Amino acid sequence: MDFYKRARLVCLAIPYGNAATYGQIALLSGKPKNARQVGYALNRGRLGEGIPAHRVVNARGILSGAEAFETSDMQKLLMEAEGMKVEWTPDGWKVDLKRYGWKNTMEDALAFREAFESAGI
DNA sequence: GTGATGACATTGA
DNA sequence: ATCAATGCCATCA
Numbered sequence: 001m002d003f004y005k006r007a008r009l010v011c012l013a014i015p016y017g018n019a020a021t022y023g024q025i026a027l028l029s030g031k032p033k034n035a036r037q038v039g040y041a042l043n044r045g046r047l048g049e050g051i052p053a054h055r056v057v058n059a060r061g062i063l064s065g066a067e068a069f070e071t072s073d074m075q076k077l078l079m080e081a082e083g084m085k086v087e088w089t090p091d092g093w094k095v096d097l098k099r100y101g102w103k104n105t106m107e108d109a110l111a112f113r114e115a116f117e118s119a120g121i
Numbered sequence: 122g123t124g125a126t127g128a129c130a131t132t133g134a
Numbered sequence: 135a136t137c138a139a140t141g142c143c144a145t146c147a
Contacts, residue, residue, distance in 0.1 A: 023131095031143090044145090062128095
């Protein structure tokens with residue numbers, strides 16, 4: 001399914017020091033309703049190698065905590081290494097999306113659409 | 122084919 | 135603010 005090819009490109013485009021949500025990735029990939037599939041794909045390493053999966057969090061900024069990393073605190077450490085403040089909440093580790101959230105412009109979305117088309121996906 | 126599952130999101134009380 | 139209910143859809147058994 002080319003959705004995953006698209007999702008891969010989107011993930012690779014998440015800026016250093018920023019965090020993106022599953023829904024955001026799904027949206028930019030052209031499938032607004034596939035947020036769950038994004039999570040599934042990342043969990044199974046379906047997007048291939050070299051994906052900055054630690055920059056992907058849910059809509060509330062919670063680090064989902066699934067053990068797709070070496071250790072449970074790996075994601076937190078990676079994010080802190082990129083300058084993001086990660087704080088503990090009753091639900092788990094969390095980042096402030098107000099500050100670190102990946103802000104997409106409409107131009108970004110259009111640029112992706114073009115990139116997909118020229119890549120034949 | 123059916124039905125369950127899930128790194129999710131949105132809405133309404 | 136929190137919580138439950140609902141929608142969602144690609145996988146997988």
